[in-house]
Amino acid sequence: MSDTDLLAAALQYAASGLAVFACHYPVINGVARCSCGHPECASPAKHPYGRLAPGGCNSASKDPAVLTRWFRGGPYNIAIATGAVSGIVVLDVDPEHGGDDSLKRLDAEHGALPPTWRVLTGGGGEHFYFCYPGRPVANSAGGIAPGLDIRGDGGYVIAAESRHICGRHYAWNVDFHPDEVPLDALPEWLCTAVAPRERSQANIDWKAFAHTIAPEGGRHNAITA
16 A cells, blocks of 8 residues: 555545544564564554654544645554544454454344444454444443444544554455445444443542553553543
8 A cells, every 4th residue: 555545545534524643554574563663562553653643543633734744754554533523433343352252142132233334454353333422432442342342532443544563454344335335323222332431530549540551642541441
């Protein structure tokens, strides 16, 4: 994927109302590594590119001039900020952590998810895109069921046309491409499952949290986990 193609994709996302920003990308030279250069990167080819997105997903933009400056400058991965800023919520199905089995169980209980935009991830999973429901949606990792993550307000997903650390591209599922199906509503049962829960400040050990190391761009998720 050339820089020109990445720029075109970023501009198309923005034209569709999705706020995007630049993330690190895989460098494959014998052994794949993250472009950040850290040999033990905790989120290879998935975390915000600090110089261009110092605020992580809060740096996301829909401004064509800003996106042109970012994505004309290198082979960065494209990330889409989720939640109210882009009008979307994304269900991330990770088969390595049991996501496929969890989704089958929930389909049997609530009915199959409606046809909506879907992206095949470079790691073998799938992203299901839904309309933002108009009320806050918290991010969660495995909170609904094993292998099922939610990306809502203050979250993000790596977009189609980007590359996974293994070298494979994220790509639209051809049967659920935006040109083929509309962006559907978040099912009510799922909307209920991801509603933010009240959290007592008294139950948070802030002193311990202050000494917790969060990955670049991940402090918000650490706070809201």
